[in-house]
Amino acid sequence: MNLVFGSPGRYVQGTEVLAQAGTYLAHCGRTAVVVIDSYVLGLIRERLDTTCAEADVALHYLTFDGEITADGIADLRAAAAGIAFDLILAVGGGKCIDAGKALAHSSGRALVTMPTVASNDAPTSKNYVVYDAHHQLSEVGHLLVSPRYVLVDTGLIAQAPRAFLLAGIADALTKKFEAEQCFNAGGVNMFGARPALSGLVLAQECYRVIRQYAEPALAQAGSGEVTVAFDHLIEAVLLMSGLGFESGGLSIAHAMTRGLSKIPGAQQQVHGWQVAYGLLVQLILEDRDAELLGDMLGFYQRIGLPRNLSELGVPVIDRAVLMQVAEPTLKAPHARNFATASGNPLTCEDLIAAMLALEGLTH
Structure with a gap:
């Protein structure tokens, strides 16, 4: 099997990136559709208009305030149909960036992403997630090519509330353990290829x-101040995490989102919280030593991540609920990127036992 490593064309991070955005957009075309939500539009429009006017790039704003559903994407595509554009600039959080990706997928135009929060690593990846009307995952779309540019203005991101950064930390935290499992299991990465050592x-x-910078950076979140710790953490949450999962591969922690999105309480939680819980289950399945589990549980408690289903918001925890999580999890493609110690395939009973063990450790 071929090894494949993929990445954005260029990643740019700094405190003045928004003011320089027009220069980068001009490398991709002269007319851009901007997919953005109403709040972020009010926050940055004047500055974005200025930099793009200086670079002779025309902007057509399409506000996207809905959910990433088939209907929401269809409405966005219909709104863009009457515009002649060269590129798409997706600005904001995960929803707007995924909406921009969906538009890029159908139009074939170049995509530039500009996150205004660091709540996940969507800005660097080629993947986007589509949900149904009940917020259950229905499909994962894949762009043929990664974003042309990822423009990360840390000054903007430093203004966002702590909860967004915590979600991004939670999402990024899992990638080491999932990439290691994918590699050891002879699994496939997000390019359907052999995982890259890189x-x-x-x-x-x-x-x-x-682990080095999360706690000091979280203390700064929302202040607008960009410290060295904050800058390093943003690079890890957006760039290292994104390249790590796409080219290294995913495993149980992300597979569990298929099941967790089907049960009350967990269904309403952000992606980062779901995978953070999934990581703890994966560590138990790996039979990790008590020292590592204790260290991880302590870290979760200090920064405010869920350590069990109750803290994930699940009101009733019984065998029926656990089975409702386990069955879709094992049907997820990432679940195959897991090597059990026995060499036997992972079963629902294994997963349920791990979830129960976690409950026992944290109550």
Whole structure:
């Protein structure tokens, strides 16, 4: 099987990136559709208009305030149909960036992403997630090519509330352990290819940076101040995490989102919280030692991540609920990127036993 490593064309991070955006957009075309939500539009429009006017790039704003559903994407595509554009600039959080990706997928135009929060690593990846009307995952779309540019203005991101950064940390935290499992299991990465050592190394370094800088950076979140710790953490959450999972691969922690999105309480939680819980289950399935589990549970408690289903908001925890999580999890493609110690395939009973063990450790 071929090894494949993928990445954005260029990643740019700094405190003045928004003011320089027009220069980068001009490398991709002269007319851009901007997919953005109403709140962020009010926050940055004047500055974005100025930099793009200086670079002779025309902008057509399409506000997207809905959910990433088939209907929401269809409405966005219909709104863009009457515009002659060269590129798409997707600005905001995960929803607007995924909406921009869906538009890029159908139009074939170049995509530039500009996150205004660091709540997940969507800005660097080629994947986008589509949900149904009940917020259950219905499909994962894949762009043929990665974003042309990822423009990360840390000054903007430093203004966002702590909860967004915490969600991004939670999402990035899992990548080391999932990439290691995918590599050891002979699994496939997000390109349907053999995992790249480069992706694995980035995922491992991502974890190291998070553990070193997450707590001081979270203390700064929302202040607008960009410290060295904050800057390093944003690079880990957006770039290292994104390259690590796409080229290194995913495993149980992300597979569990298929099941968790089907049960009350967990269904309403952000992606980062779901995978953070999934990581703890994966560590138990790996039969990790008590020292590592204790260290991880302590870290979760200090920064405010869910350590069990109750803290994930699940009101009733019984065998029926656990089976409702386990069955879709094992049907997810990422679940195949897991090597059990026995060499036997992972079963629902294994997964349920791990979830029960976690409940026992944290109550």
